[in-house]
Amino acid sequence: MKILTRKQTAEFLNENDNFVILTHRRPDGDTLGSAALLCRGLRKLGKNAHILRNPEITEKYAHLHQGLTTEQVAEGAVLIAVDTASRGMLPEAFSQYADRIILRIDHHATADSFTDCELVEPETAACGELVARVLSLMGVQLDKTMANALYTAISTDTGCFRYANTTAETFEVAAHCAYCGADLFAINQALFETRSLGRLRLEGWLIEHMLFLQEGKVAICALPKAIEEELGLTEDDLENISGFPRSIEGVKIAATIREDGENRVKISVRAVPGYDAAAICAQFGGGGHKGAAGASMNCSMAEAVEAIKKVMPTL
Amino acid sequence: MKILTRKQTAEFLNENDNFVILTHRRPDGDTLGSAALLCRGLRKLGKNAHILRNPEITEKYAHLHQGLTTEQVAEGAVLIAVDTASRGMLPEAFSQYADRIILRIDHHATADSFTDCELVEPETAACGELVARVLSLMGVQLDKTMANALYTAISTDTGCFRYANTTAETFEVAAHCAYCGADLFAINQALFETRSLGRLRLEGWLIEHMLFLQEGKVAICALPKAIEEELGLTEDDLENISGFPRSIEGVKIAATIREDGENRVKISVRAVPGYDAAAICAQFGGGGHKGAAGASMNCSMAEAVEAIKKVMPTL
Numbered sequence: 001m002k003i004l005t006r007k008q009t010a011e012f013l014n015e016n017d018n019f020v021i022l023t024h025r026r027p028d029g030d031t032l033g034s035a036a037l038l039c040r041g042l043r044k045l046g047k048n049a050h051i052l053r054n055p056e057i058t059e060k061y062a063h064l065h066q067g068l069t070t071e072q073v074a075e076g077a078v079l080i081a082v083d084t085a086s087r088g089m090l091p092e093a094f095s096q097y098a099d100r101i102i103l104r105i106d107h108h109a110t111a112d113s114f115t116d117c118e119l120v121e122p123e124t125a126a127c128g129e130l131v132a133r134v135l136s137l138m139g140v141q142l143d144k145t146m147a148n149a150l151y152t153a154i155s156t157d158t159g160c161f162r163y164a165n166t167t168a169e170t171f172e173v174a175a176h177c178a179y180c181g182a183d184l185f186a187i188n189q190a191l192f193e194t195r196s197l198g199r200l201r202l203e204g205w206l207i208e209h210m211l212f213l214q215e216g217k218v219a220i221c222a223l224p225k226a227i228e229e230e231l232g233l234t235e236d237d238l239e240n241i242s243g244f245p246r247s248i249e250g251v252k253i254a255a256t257i258r259e260d261g262e263n264r265v266k267i268s269v270r271a272v273p274g275y276d277a278a279a280i281c282a283q284f285g286g287g288g289h290k291g292a293a294g295a296s297m298n299c300s301m302a303e304a305v306e307a308i309k310k311v312m313p314t315l
Numbered sequence: 316m317k318i319l320t321r322k323q324t325a326e327f328l329n330e331n332d333n334f335v336i337l338t339h340r341r342p343d344g345d346t347l348g349s350a351a352l353l354c355r356g357l358r359k360l361g362k363n364a365h366i367l368r369n370p371e372i373t374e375k376y377a378h379l380h381q382g383l384t385t386e387q388v389a390e391g392a393v394l395i396a397v398d399t400a401s402r403g404m405l406p407e408a409f410s411q412y413a414d415r416i417i418l419r420i421d422h423h424a425t426a427d428s429f430t431d432c433e434l435v436e437p438e439t440a441a442c443g444e445l446v447a448r449v450l451s452l453m454g455v456q457l458d459k460t461m462a463n464a465l466y467t468a469i470s471t472d473t474g475c476f477r478y479a480n481t482t483a484e485t486f487e488v489a490a491h492c493a494y495c496g497a498d499l500f501a502i503n504q505a506l507f508e509t510r511s512l513g514r515l516r517l518e519g520w521l522i523e524h525m526l527f528l529q530e531g532k533v534a535i536c537a538l539p540k541a542i543e544e545e546l547g548l549t550e551d552d553l554e555n556i557s558g559f560p561r562s563i564e565g566v567k568i569a570a571t572i573r574e575d576g577e578n579r580v581k582i583s584v585r586a587v588p589g590y591d592a593a594a595i596c597a598q599f600g601g602g603g604h605k606g607a608a609g610a611s612m613n614c615s616m617a618e619a620v621e622a623i624k625k626v627m628p629t630l
Contacts, residue, residue, distance in 0.1 A: 161476050161489070162507055164500040168493035171486045174476070178483035185479040189587075192477055196564045197522070197531070204519030207512070216512070249511045272504070 002117040004103075006130075009119040010137040012103065013042065019049040020070060020077040022101065024084040025091040026235075027054050029061060029156025029191065031083035034105070034127040036064045036149035038082060041135040050077075055093050058236070060190065064149055078102050083127035086112040105130055125165040128153020129173050147180035151187055160192045198237035203244060205231065210245060211305065217252045217315045219245040220308055222301045225259040242268030242292075252315055253277065255308050257301055265304045267295045275315070283311045317432040319418075321445075324434040325452040327418060328357065334364040335385060335392045337416065339399040340406040342369050344376060344471030344506065346398035349420070349443040351379045351464035353397060356450040365392075370408050373551075375505065379464055393417050398442035401427040420445055440480040443468025444488050462495035466502055475507045513552035518559060520546065525560060526620065532567045532630045534560040535623055537616045540574040557583030557607075567630050568592065570623050572616055580619045582610045590630070598626045 004012065013019075021039055023031040035051045042049035050070035057065065073079065079101040084090060085108035087098050104115040107130055109122035124130050128150050132142070142150065154173055158166045161174070178184060205227060211220040221244075228238070245254035253271045260266045267284065269277040270292050277293040284307070286295020297304050319327065328334075336354055338346040350366045357364035365385035372380065388394065394416040399405060400423035402413050419430040422445055424437035439445050443465050447457070457465065469488055473481045476489070493499060520542060526535040536559075543553070560569035568586045575581045582599065584592040585607050592608040599622070601610020612619050 161499075162503040166493075166499055168490040171490035171493060175483040175486035175490065178481075178486060184476075184481055188477040193562055194564050195562055200518065200522045200563060203515065204522045207515045207519045247508050247510055248515060249509050273501075 001113040001115065004117050004119045006119060006134050006137060009103070009105065009134050012117070013047075013134070014045075014138060016078045017047050018074065018077045019047060020073045020079050021049065021051045022079060022081045022084065022090065022094055022097065023051070023054045023057075024081075024089040025054075025056055027057055027061065027091075029152040030126050030128055030154075032057065032061045032064050033149040033151075033153030033156065034082040034131045036068060037128055037135070037146050037153065038080070038105070038131045039068045040143075040146050040149070041131070041138070041140045044140050045138060052094065052097075054091055056091055061152075064152065073097060073100075080105065081115060082106070082131065083108075087114040105134070123167075125163075125167060125170045126154040126157035128157075129170065132173060132176075142176070142180040144181040144183075147177045147182035148187065151177040151182040151184060152191070155187065155191060160188060196234075196237050198231060198233050201231050202233055202237055202241065206241075206244060213309065213312065214315050216248075216250045218312055219248060219251045219254040220257070220305055221245050221255070222257040222305055223259075224301060228258075242270055246270035246272065253280070253312065255280070255312075257304050257308070259301060260296065263298060263300060265297050265299065265301055267297060267304060267308065269293050269295075280308070280311055280313075316428045316430065319432050319434045321434060321449050321452060324418070324420065324449050327432070328362075328449070329360075329453060331393045332362050333389065333392045334362060335388045335394050336364065336366045337394060337396045337399065337405065337409055337412065338366065338369045338372075339396075339404040340369075340371055342372055342376065342406075344467040345441050345443055345469075347372065347376045347379050348464040348466075348468030348471065349397040349441075349446045351383060352443055352450070352461050352468065353395070353420070353446045354383045355458075355461050355464070356446070356453070356455045359455050360453060367409065367412075369406055371406055376467075379467065388412060388415075395420065396430060397421070397446065398423075402429040420449070438482075440478075440482060440485045441469040441472035443472075444485065447488060447491075457491070457495040459496040459498075462492040462497035463502065466492040466497040466499060467506070470502060470506060475503060511549075511552050513546060513548050516546050517548055517552055517556065521556075521559060528624065528627065529630050531563075531565045533627055534563060534566045534569040535572070535620055536560050536570070537572040537620055538574075539616060543573075557585055561585035561587065568595070568627065570595070570627075572619050572623070574616060575611065578613060578615060580612050580614065580616055582612060582619060582623065584608050584610075595623070595626055595628075 021035045023035045039049045039051050051065050051068045053069040053071055080103045081101050082105050101115040104118040106120045107124040107127045132150050206221050242256040252275050256268045258266050269280050271277040276290045278288045281293035281295040284295035284297050288294055334357055336350045338350045354364045354366050366380050366383045368384040395418045396416050397420050416430040419433040421435045422439040422442050447465050521536050557571040567590050571583045573581050584595050586592040591605045593603045596608035596610040599610035599612050
């Protein structure tokens, strides 16, 4: 596997003419926006570029790939994966191409190399930012549609500039998107200011049933499968639900428990700076970071709640 | 009243040596951050500057003014109001000084002039941005504390870069804050990623009791005073609650009704682009903009719900 610089990546793209771009499973705004940006950039340079249609793309993002997709990989096309940290991150339908991918452009620190060459910069907030910098080296000017794709990528991966990965460079790229005419407000409304009724019902249920300990510094949520079904929740509704109890004023450590099969539960722990989520999960054989960690347990939900209560430090 | 340019404002500040800065009532991150930034900037230039202690400052923002406040206005001090659109926006306790304010720095389009001179730029997302640009003309370099004050100001008034007033310039100022060491993530967590338990209980109650019409395109919430009391809600919990039903996926027009005394209710209507909230409120003698409007009615909550259902257009 060969590690490329941005400049070498630009040279590689310049030297080839037929590209098919792959995105990751459960695709988000960064992988989809990066692919759209790269595809449009390569086409602007007169190259033949397509995005392999991701069967898991959701309605919210479908417009990004309109007019750019292909259903199959043409003979001789150079395959590029964007924002895809490992082979396992590819959608099931793409696994047949996993060994043929030449270049990976990514920003995941814990990525597993699985392509011939790669441009990986873990310090970059979004993969889209990296794609933009490579295209800029190739002399590509962003049009409004490309600026929208790039803005979607960076706003997705920074939680609209709220996450800790947001840097001065991120804001500079956002400024560039704005100068190029990106529809900032419309994208923000669609991605961040709208919540599904299912999500809101879920949050309402959790608030009603949440267990608060140590004067509200600790919160424990147990979400039974039966309630997920009763509320008719989709995977979108449940996205990042373990971050929800942590966002309650005063909560320092929050644990969310979900059922994961017969007598098996998954625990997600979130902690504000100064507290250690990984230390709690380690006691159940799990792991992660200080801010976010997880573990699996073979027990009932009620037993998991009791077990977590026992290992919770006094804050 | 004299209108000043940024440069003239810088000259005015250069020519004077004793300043007291005033903020607006129910102070938010922009007025408080602007005052802190201006005060620290003037002190960096060797001038004597204080912020008149705003009795309405909340705990969340108290740190911004630590070490900067005064309880009274010294003889001969030049009074400056920041982010204060009119005399009526001053806290009750400041009304005695209303006629003595020399300079107003503000970004409110509908502002009423009430000071000797003013620098008002309605296109600027936050007043803090304007203060930063004036200080920059005076050669002031931002330190970390100043960058935090500026970031608080701009992130507050742009809803952390989600509102329609966010521009390329806003992102550039944010990038500058980041370069100067602002604690972006900590500020975001405190201002945007934390919700009170009261607010979450309120949202849970509203979701349970919301009336959806026209396949979910219209939402009507009626929030009785008794429920506000039962949930123990504060004004902070209720802030911008009329924006809540509008943020539900699929909702185009949302009306929120709150009791406002005996047999009297206040209606707030919110609409997504393409729909007209003001037209609905006009039918009850109210007004506002297409996106947000309000009205008062002398009737019960149940009667108000029926009245609103009748005037709601078919979407």
